[in-house]
Structure formats: C-alpha cells, structure tokens
Amino acid sequence: xxxxxxxxxxxxxxxxxxxxxxxxxxxxxxxxxxxxxxxxxxxxxxxxxxxxxxxxxxxxxxxxxxxxxxxxxxxxxxxxxxxxxxxxxxxxxxxxx
Numbered sequence: 001x002x003x004x005x006x007x008x009x010x011x012x013x014x015x016x017x018x019x020x021x022x023x024x025x026x027x028x029x030x031x032x033x034x035x036x037x038x039x040x041x042x043x044x045x046x047x048x049x050x051x052x053x054x055x056x057x058x059x060x061x062x063x064x065x066x067x068x069x070x071x072x073x074x075x076x077x078x079x080x081x082x083x084x085x086x087x088x089x090x091x092x093x094x095x096x097x
Contacts, residue, residue, distance in 0.1 A: 049075050
C-alpha cells in the first residue's frame with residue numbers, strides 16, 4: 001500500500017489510506033481509534049474506583065475510600081470526585097453536589 005520507509009508512525013493506517021486516496025477509510029479508522037481510546041479510559045476509571053474501595057477495606061488506603069452508598073451499594077465517597085477530576089479536569093461535572 002505504502003512503502004515502509006514512508007509510513008508516519010503517529011498516523012500509520014489512516015495516513016496510508018489517505019495517501020492512496022481512500023479518505024473515507026482514513027477518517028473511519030481515525031475516528032474508531034479515538035472512540036476506542038475514550039471507551040478504554042472510561043472503563044479503566046470505573047475499575048479504578050472499585051480497586052480503591054477494596055484497597056481501603058484492606059487498610060492500604062484511608063477508610064474514606066471504603067464507604068459504601070446505602071442505597072446504591074457502590075463506592076460513595078470517591079465516585080463523584082474521581083470522575084470530576086479525571087473525566088472533567090476543570091471540575092465541571094454533569095451533576096451538582
């Protein structure tokens with residue numbers, strides 16, 4: 001498709017597709033890569049909250065992180081602050097607390 005020496009490492013597949021004239025394929029692959037990274041980060045953040053809760057129950061983190069929401073049964077103290085700081089770095093979330 002493209003000679004090995006001419007592949008751009010930061011944009012390998014979309015760049016190669018665009019170079020041979022398949023612009024829609026380049027856009028599709030690039031968009032899929034971005035969406036895949038975003039979904040992976042969100043799933044990892046979800047798991048990290050659970051890991052912090054278990055580490056707190058084991059005594060490796062402060063007990064603040066092991067509090068469980070009485071109605072939902074999920075980690076009560078860390079969910080909102082964790083999402084607010086990592087997903088929304090400026091502190092603006094979709095809810096008010």
